[in-house]
Amino acid sequence: MIVEMRAGTTQEEIDGVVQRAKSLGLGVQLNLGTDITVVAILGSNTGQLSTDIFAVLPGVERVNRIMKPYKLAAREFKAEDSLVSINGIEVGGNRIVVMAGPCAVESEKQLAQAAKAVREAGACVLRGGAYKPRTSPFSFQGLEETGLKLLARVREQFGIPVITEVVDPHHVSLVANYADILQIGSRNMQNFALLTSIGKSQCPVVLKRGFSCTVTEWLTAADYLLAEGNSQVILCERGIRTFEDSARFSLDICSIAVIKRFSHLPVIVDPSHAAGHYSLVPSIAKAAIAAGADGLLIEVHPNPTEALVDGLQSLTPSDFARLMAELKPIAQAVGRHI
Ligand code: PEP
Ligand code: MN
Numbered sequence: 658m659i660v661e662m663r664a665g666t667t668q669e670e671i672d673g674v675v676q677r678a679k680s681l682g683l684g685v686q687l688n689l690g691t692d693i694t695v696v697a698i699l700g701s702n703t704g705q706l707s708t709d710i711f712a713v714l715p716g717v718e719r720v721n722r723i724m725k726p727y728k729l730a731a732r733e734f735k736a737e738d739s740l741v742s743i744n745g746i747e748v749g750g751n752r753i754v755v756m757a758g759p760c761a762v763e764s765e766k767q768l769a770q771a772a773k774a775v776r777e778a779g780a781c782v783l784r785g786g787a788y789k790p791r792t793s794p795f796s797f798q799g800l801e802e803t804g805l806k807l808l809a810r811v812r813e814q815f816g817i818p819v820i821t822e823v824v825d826p827h828h829v830s831l832v833a834n835y836a837d838i839l840q841i842g843s844r845n846m847q848n849f850a851l852l853t854s855i856g857k858s859q860c861p862v863v864l865k866r867g868f869s870c871t872v873t874e875w876l877t878a879a880d881y882l883l884a885e886g887n888s889q890v891i892l893c894e895r896g897i898r899t900f901e902d903s904a905r906f907s908l909d910i911c912s913i914a915v916i917k918r919f920s921h922l923p924v925i926v927d928p929s930h931a932a933g934h935y936s937l938v939p940s941i942a943k944a945a946i947a948a949g950a951d952g953l954l955i956e957v958h959p960n961p962t963e964a965l966v967d968g969l970q971s972l973t974p975s976d977f978a979r980l981m982a983e984l985k986p987i988a989q990a991v992g993r994h995i
Pocket of ligand 2: 760930
């Protein structure tokens with residue numbers, strides 16, 4: 658249930674709504690917008706309650722039910738677009754934010770070369786997995802804490818923020834000590850213990866779409882992060898599994914428009930995991946920007962032929978620099994810049 662307060666409402670009136678919700682055993686989340694304040698009333702039985710319980714309170718303009726499974730990620734709760742700030746870089750604003758780097762952190766040399774290349778080409782965040790959620794237990798699992806230390810060292814050296822994946826709820830504070838953005842991988846989109854733990858951390862987070870999940874399930878997963886008070890949530894479309902097998906996954910370009918319509922959260926696109934092949938990445942990246950994505954997450958390796966993970970879908974530094982140049986006019990055409 659969404660309680661919309663009148664313009665110019667007082668703190669006392671807002672407190673009145675919060676108190677009424679609490680007295681009924683319900684949770685609340687406030688959206689203190691520039692013009693109006695919205696109070697989300699959260700609980701499993703709000704559907705059985707009359708909206709009049711809140712509509713009669715002083716300062717209340719109107720009360721609406723959100724007829725969707727997700728509440729806090731919904732536009733009904735927050736009409737204006739959310740911005741996520743990473744060391745002064747805003748995701749969801751006018752600038753297209755490009756995050757790029759290797760699939761996995763392999764060595765200091767590899768990571769430093771990647772950081773230099775992607776930064777020079779205009780990326781503003783370095784990616785690199787220290788913990789890799791691999792389909793097979795026999796595949797390279799990542800350098801783990803050693804990888805985190807390399808990320809932190811390269812971040813200092815090049816002055817570029819880093820994004821890396823967390824796979825275990827118990828690792829959240831460890832990874833947050835080294836990284837600027839936590840990544841929740843596709844395979845963990847519905848790992849609710851992980852979502853709750855990252856929600857409590859307040860660290861900016863990229864929530865990838867589960868490759869067999871609907872947009873509604875994805876936004877409802879985002880609610881787990883938002884419900885814990887972490888408002889720094891960025892969604893990432895990375896392709897879903899369909900009958901089509903000519904690319905690794907099918908990039909759901911539609912989801913970008915759907916997210917923009919139904920949610921206030923910023924959404925970026927990972928063309929690399931959707932494509933599965935470096936030759937397909939540029940076209941998909943361009944389509945994503947044209948469709949309204951707020952950024953990109955792209956795999957770039959200094960030497961893809963020697964990559965331990967995902968070499969086939971990784972761009973070389975020169976391919977990446979070319980793509981960045983080609984993206985500029987597309988961003989401009991949709992009123993953005995890179
Ligand atoms: C990744 O970005 O490193 C990754 C594993 O991607 P996904 O979770 O989308 O498969
Ligand atoms: Mn990868």
